[in-house]
Amino acid sequence: MSEGQEQQIASVSSPEPLSAELQEIAGDLTTGGCVRAGRPELLTTPENLLPLLNRLHELPEPYSRLTDLCGVDWGDRVQVVYALCRGYGAEMVLVKVDLPRAQAEVPTVTGLWQLAFWPEREVAEMFGVTFVGHPNCEHLLLPEGFVGYPLLKDYEYDRSNPLLSPDPLREDPDAVLGGPPSEDETGAS
């Protein structure tokens, strides 16, 4: 996705500056942050991720629940998004990590939340992110032996697979049936 489109999205949801509380808690471990649609977002690096999550997890009012963990492909980089909640409501903070496409590595958070086992497996198979230290990072939804990371924007499915290949009759009926019918054929039928 280009810079312009990204700015367009950002301007639509009009980000506001972070609250002083979050700025004080996480300021030194983040590379940026804003409040978008009423929800704080923290941008961090892979090295600072675990300390930041630990700190959020050990606040007096801790963000103790990991409600979601997902991946985003921005074209030039892959982003992993952690959604943390606290209290009984849905008071949420998003922690985002940018990873280079070539070497997308991020430490696992299964030590903090065991439930991250499943979404991390899914993000790993769909976006090609390596979760360092994950106990068992096999394919979760994809069949075994599947090649490629299907949720990356530039992924093309395997057209040589006989189960997935386009139907020749549908793609190019004239090539399959040998050209449009001649007048003799139509007359005969």
Place this chain on the structure above:
Amino acid sequence: MGLRELEDRLRQLPGNLPRAPEQPLRRWAQTHHEGGLSVAFINVVDKVLDTGRACSTWGLQFGLACCAIEMMAVGASRYDLDRFGVFFRGSPRQADAMLVAGTLTLKMADVLRRLYDQMPEPRYVIAVGNCAISGGRFYHHAYSVVRGVDRVVPVDIYVPGCPPRPESFIDAIRKLHQLMRRESIADTIGHGERQHEDFFRKRELP
């Protein structure tokens, strides 16, 4: 090219003309076994067997996606498949027909094939819904959806729709019964293999 036109042209192809059924048993009876009597016997047995088969078609329920909801509706009391003798079974070994309703994914394809292989012959497959026919709305870009159940198992009846109405589901069952009533035990021997031959012949268009 319109669909009707395409169908007409497909019908003109020599490979797609209906073939005369091979009847090895009937031929053997005619030549070796005092001809007429044996053939008459086969005809009577056919009638009894076909009626029995068509009047109690037990279906292997293979609901894979939203079409399965429609299949449930057809099985429930309003449309009531029981009156046609169709009962859903959980085990392939007790089933005559496999009702594939929904999107077949790569991961499920192996399972579908294995369950089909476990069904006793003669066995039939009904593909319900656009996804089961050709991949449906997933045809163009999906990385995980098999483009039609007929790439894995030979299909006898296709039911188009997204999802199909219960009436068309019942119509498919009636069509299957017609298909069953045309069967002869003379044809049924080696039914599965012959179906496979037909299947591959159908795929190999000139």
